Amino acid sequence: MGKSKIHPDQMYIEGLAANDSAIIQTIYKKFVPKVVMFVMNNSGDKEHSQDIVQEIMILLFNQAKANTLELTCPFDAYFFLLCKRKWLNELKKTSNKGVTINEDAVSMNESAIELITHTEEFDEKQQLFDTMFLKLGDKCQELLKLNFTTKTMEEVAEKLNVTYGYVRKKKSLCVGQLTQWIQEAGNFKSLKNN
C-alpha cells in the first residue's frame, strides 16, 4: 500500500479527522445525494440513507485517526461503494431473500477495491473489539481507560488507591483477556497484514 500514490482527495479524509465542518458539509453536498438515490431505489428511505452515511462517516473518522487510511482513488467512488455495500448488507440482514452484491469491478480500479476491503476489515475488527471491550468487567474497563488517559502508571495507581505493582500486572491481564476473546472469535488479523 505504502508505495501507491496518495490521491488529492485525501483532503476529505484529513478534514474528517480534523472535524472540519466545511469539509463535512461539502461531503454531504457533493457525495451524499448519490447515496440517497441508491438507497431509495433499493427498498430504503431517506432515514435509512441518513443512517448509512453517518455510520460510514464515523468509520472513516476512526480509520483516519488510526492513521491507516490513505486514499489511492477518488473519494467519490470509494465513499459511494462503501455506503452501497453497507446498505446491501443491511438488507441482507433484515430480509431472508438473498441479495447479491454486484462488484462494480468493471468501473472500479484495483486500488479502490483494495482500499474498500481494507476499510471493511477495519470496521469488522472495530466492531469485534468494541463488543469484547464491553464484556470486560468494570474494573478492567476503568483501569484501561485510566491507563490510556493518564501520563504514568504511578498516577493511575494513586488514583485507584492501589500499588503500582498491582496496576502494572492487572493492565497486562486486562489486555490479555481482550486478546484471548478476540483471538477465539477468530480472524483478527494484524492490521499490518493489510
Place this chain on the structure above:
Amino acid sequence: MNEERYILFDQYLQGEMTAEEKDSFEQNLSHDHELALEFDTFREVQLRLKDKFEFEEEREAFKANLTTISDKHFNTNKPKVVVMRPWFYAAAASIIILFGLFFFDYNNPTFADYDDPEPASFVERGDTNATLKEAQTAFNDGKYAAAIPLFEEILKENKTPEIEYFYGVALLEESKYPKAESVFNELRSGTSAYKEKATWNLALSKLKQKKYAACKEILETISQDYENYDDVEKLLDELN
C-alpha cells in the same frame, strides 16, 4: 488464560526486558507461529485501546457535529407539503407583490437581503471564559456594538479563526468597513474553515457599500464547494 504469556508480551512492548530476555523472547516468536499470532493480536488490541481513549473527546465532538450537519442536510431537502386553496394563492401573491413594491429596491440587491449572520456557539463546548460567553450572547442578540470590544479583548489572548470571523461579522454589521474587510482579508488568505465564509462576507461588505462591481469580482473567487454556494449564485445572478 495464559497470564504469564500476556505479562511477557506487555513487558516486551513496554521495553521492560533486559537484553537477554528480549533476545530469548524474539527467538520464541520466530519459532512459535501461534505465539507470534497471539502477540500480534495483543499488540493490535493495545493500539485499538489507545485510539479508543486518546480520541474519545474528539470522537464525541465529531459525532455531535456530524449529527448537526446531517440533520440540517436532510431536513432542508425534505419537501414541505403545504396545502393551499386557490384563493389563498391569489391573496398570498398580492400580499407579496404589495410588500415588494413598498420595501424592496428592485434595481439592485441589497445587503439586507443577505444579512443573516449565523449564531456564534463557542461557549457550548465546555468553555468557561466569561468574556467569551458575554461576547457570544451580545453577538447572538444582535448587539454588535457591544460585542466588538469584547471580541477585541478575547483576540488579544486567543486569536482563532472562529473568533476573528465573528468579530469581522460584528464589524460589518456596524458598518465599520475598513476594519471588517481587513479581518476578512486575513482569513481569506489563510487556510482555516472560515476561508470561504470570510470571502462571502467580504463580498457582502462591498454590497453594503453599494460597490457592485467589487462585490461581483469577489463572489467569483468563491469555490463551488462553499456550503452556501446557492447564495453566491443567487447574488451573482441579481448583480448581472
